[in-house]
Amino acid sequence: xxxxxxxxxxxxxxxxxxxxxxxxxxxxxxxxxxxxxxxxxxxxxxxxxxxxxxxxxxxxxxxxxxxxxxxxxxxxxxxxxxxxxxxxxxxxxxxxxxxxxxxxxxxxxxxxxxxxxxxxxxxxxxxxxxxxxxxxxxxxxxxxxxxxxxxxxxxxxxxxxxxxxxxxxxxxxxxxxxxxxxxxxxxxxxxxxxxxxxxxxxxxxxxxxxxxxxxxxxxxxxxxxxxxxxxxxxxxxxxxxxxxxxxxxxxxxxxxxxxxxxxxxxxxxxxxxxxxxxxxxxxxxxxxxxxxxxxxxxxxxxxxxxxxxxxxxxxxxxxxxxxxxxxxxxxxxxxxxxxxxxxxxxxxxxxxxxxxxxxxxxxxxxxxxxxxxxxxxxxxxxxxxxxxxxxxxxxxxxxxxxxxxxxxxxxxxxxxxxxxxxxxxxxxxxxxxxxxxxxxxxxxxxxxxxxxxxxxxxxxxxxxxxxxxxxxxxxxxxxxxxxxxxxxxxxxxxxxxxxxxxxxx
Ligand code: ZN
Numbered sequence: 001x002x003x004x005x006x007x008x009x010x011x012x013x014x015x016x017x018x019x020x021x022x023x024x025x026x027x028x029x030x031x032x033x034x035x036x037x038x039x040x041x042x043x044x045x046x047x048x049x050x051x052x053x054x055x056x057x058x059x060x061x062x063x064x065x066x067x068x069x070x071x072x073x074x075x076x077x078x079x080x081x082x083x084x085x086x087x088x089x090x091x092x093x094x095x096x097x098x099x100x101x102x103x104x105x106x107x108x109x110x111x112x113x114x115x116x117x118x119x120x121x122x123x124x125x126x127x128x129x130x131x132x133x134x135x136x137x138x139x140x141x142x143x144x145x146x147x148x149x150x151x152x153x154x155x156x157x158x159x160x161x162x163x164x165x166x167x168x169x170x171x172x173x174x175x176x177x178x179x180x181x182x183x184x185x186x187x188x189x190x191x192x193x194x195x196x197x198x199x200x201x202x203x204x205x206x207x208x209x210x211x212x213x214x215x216x217x218x219x220x221x222x223x224x225x226x227x228x229x230x231x232x233x234x235x236x237x238x239x240x241x242x243x244x245x246x247x248x249x250x251x252x253x254x255x256x257x258x259x260x261x262x263x264x265x266x267x268x269x270x271x272x273x274x275x276x277x278x279x280x281x282x283x284x285x286x287x288x289x290x291x292x293x294x295x296x297x298x299x300x301x302x303x304x305x306x307x308x309x310x311x312x313x314x315x316x317x318x319x320x321x322x323x324x325x326x327x328x329x330x331x332x333x334x335x336x337x338x339x340x341x342x343x344x345x346x347x348x349x350x351x352x353x354x355x356x357x358x359x360x361x362x363x364x365x366x367x368x369x370x371x372x373x374x375x376x377x378x379x380x381x382x383x384x385x386x387x388x389x390x391x392x393x394x395x396x397x398x399x400x401x402x403x404x405x406x407x408x409x410x411x412x413x414x415x416x417x418x419x420x421x422x423x424x425x426x427x428x429x430x431x432x433x434x435x436x437x438x439x440x441x442x443x444x445x446x447x448x449x450x451x452x453x454x455x456x457x458x459x460x461x462x463x464x465x466x467x468x469x470x471x472x473x474x475x476x477x478x479x480x481x482x483x484x485x486x487x488x489x490x491x492x493x494x495x496x497x498x499x500x501x502x503x504x505x
Contacts, residue, residue, distance in 0.1 A: 004074040008084060011067045012286065015091065018058045019285020025051045027243045034233045034251060060098050068092050083288040086470045090287035093166070100150050109142050113415040120413035127403040129384050136412060137380045140373045143417045147374070157371050160418035164294045165425060167472040170371070172485075173421050176428065180487035181364050185394055187494065187504075188358055191345050192396060194502040198340035205329035209254040212262050215325050216252065219263070219318060220270035223304050224457035225250070230273055238265050240272035240301075245281030245289070248273045259329070260342065264305050271304035272297055274457060278465025288468040294419070296464065296473050298426025299433060303460075306356045306427075307434045307493065308453070312339050313445035340501055347395035349404045356427075357494050358395060363424040365390045366409070370417050429477060431490035433460070436481040 025048060032044050068091060071077055076084040116135035123132035143160060150159035157170040165173075213232075221227055225248075235251035242248050250269035254262045275297060283289030291297045308314055315322075315335060322338075323330045330338065345355045351362040369386060372378035378386055387406040392398050399405030411419055437459045438444050447455055463480040477485050498504065 004071060004076050007067050007070050008074075008076050008088075011064070011071070011091070012087065014058070014061070014064065014067075015087075015286050016284075018055060021051060021055050021058070022285065023242070023244050025055065026241050030241050030243060030249050033235045033237075033239070034249075059094070064091065064095055065099070068095055081470045083283060083470070086287050086468070087283075090469050097150060101146065102149065105142070105145055105149060109146065109415055112138050112142055113413070116413040116415070117410065120407065120410065124403050124407040127401045127407070129402040129407060132407065132413070133380050133383075136373075136383065139412060139415055140376075140380075140417070143374060143415070144376070155371075156374055157418060160374070161421065162418075164416075164419050164422050165473060166293055166469075168293070168295075168425075168474065172474075173367075173425065174371075176485055176487055177360075177364055177367060177421065177424060180360060180424070180428065180490065181394070183487060183491045184357065184360055184494075187491070187498070188345070188347060188361065189396065190504050191357070191498060191502050192347055194504065196502050198344050198501075199337060200341050200344050202329065202333050202337065203259045203341050204257050205259075205326075207256055207259050207326055207329055209256055209262075211325050212254050212256075212259075215322065216263050216266035218321070219309075220250075220266050220273075222451060223267065223270060223274070223308065223453045225270035225273050226277055229277055232266065232269075238269055240269045240276065242276045242284075245279075245284040248276045259326075264309055264342075267309040268301040268305040271301035274304065274460075275300040275465055278457075278461040279468055280466060283468060288470055290469055292467070292469050292471070292476060293473045294422035295425030295429055296476065298423055299429035300460065300464070302426050303430040303434055307430060308448060308456070310342055310356065311445060311448060311497075313448035315339055315342075316449040317451045343497065343501060345498060345502070347397050349391070349397060349399050350408055352408075357498065360424045360427055360490075361394045363420050365394060366411075366420040367424070370412070370420065374417065425473075425485075428485055428487060428490050429473070431493050432477060432481050432483075432485060433464070434493070435489040 028044060028047055028051070032041075032048075036044060068088065071088050072092065074088075077088040079085045080089060112135070116132075116139055119132050119135045123129060144156060147156035147159050150162075152158040155170040161168055161170055161173070217227070217232055220232065229246040230248040230250060233249065233251050234253060236253060238251050238253060240248065240250045250266065250273045252262045252265045252269060275291060279291065280289045312335075315338065319335045319338060323333075343356075345357045347358055348354055351359065351366075354362050365387065368390070369378065369383070372386075373380075373383070384402050384406050388398050391405070411417075434444075437456055441447075441455050441459060444456055447453065464476055467476065471479060474484065477483075495504075
């Protein structure tokens, strides 16, 4: 009789070594995006290619399949939410996916993504959709092949969504998001029709960069991001990456003439970082020590950025400091004027610049279109017109060209189909978690107004962070809030904040 524990220990040691390599890769990538001199790019690409190959080889090692097969019916797998059960289940899922995808398809997906991203960049610069269209067609053709290879019951979108939101179903997501859409479109239209407008120019005054950095660090530390176990640096495209259990790197970018981008960007990335810092470090790189899904990850960043960082109570605490640190910009600005300005809602063309309310409509448009593309229900040549029509229907605006329309996002060119809905799921999860935290902890605005953020952080750590992948996203939502995911809390929170600001009924 084989000893299951020994086999499990071998599996764990193997996965941990892979995690060490992946963290090394992440360290080199972090350096590439923050510190690396430009001339080093070629050598760095060589290093990263070598590491990627080594990691891929380890993740597809046939030994893994043997170990997992042996452990599948062992007592260690019997309790699905235990650390060992979770490790076996999740590694099994990942392994099965690898095995189902033919090497030739994996290589063709990678080659196509590389060519398509290059073509996309050029097409976007020249506002020339036609030159990108063949790449988009090829991408969706390969994504259909990928879905067929992986297999599905209901929708070919299911196995693609599973890469980003494991175990979630397209039909579920579509149901929740269409309810969200029906409630959001009239709310956004009401706001667009309001006579009240904040003075957003106050956010475009002069905010010295060194002071912005100091202030963003102070606020992100106050909400619970540990600078003993993390760093904040500058990059072109902000991100959060883990280089080890006690080494979480967040990045931001500064604009002297725009307060929001660095400040709320830092709160957002710190929210991701607080999640990473709350995962069980002993299981770093293994499923019990890893984030459960992109949607849950995004719920943590959006919660601190929007539900906390854009609340009036947060600024009751921080505004006197902001005024003292940015006297030229804010000395003559009342708290209410500032609070209204950071909660400006207006339909706009570009997703990454969208506000908290309209953002979800940008996501719905992409989610609906990529399902149609995958089902071959939308001819490639009709994509820009379909895109523009949806912007008109949902947001009441029409892109003047494709650069600020269908060509604005990198995702499809990079082969990331099924990724977009995780952004909206993040907003929905965040609202539902936050509402439940307030049910249990009482009115959190009193905490925020006095600079107390630890009760909320500790609640999130208890209900979400410490579980790693031991529960699926849907199970976490059910366990933490007692209900399945719904659009209700997000709509209620948006209304509660925006109705008084915009004078809505
Ligand atoms: Zn994020």
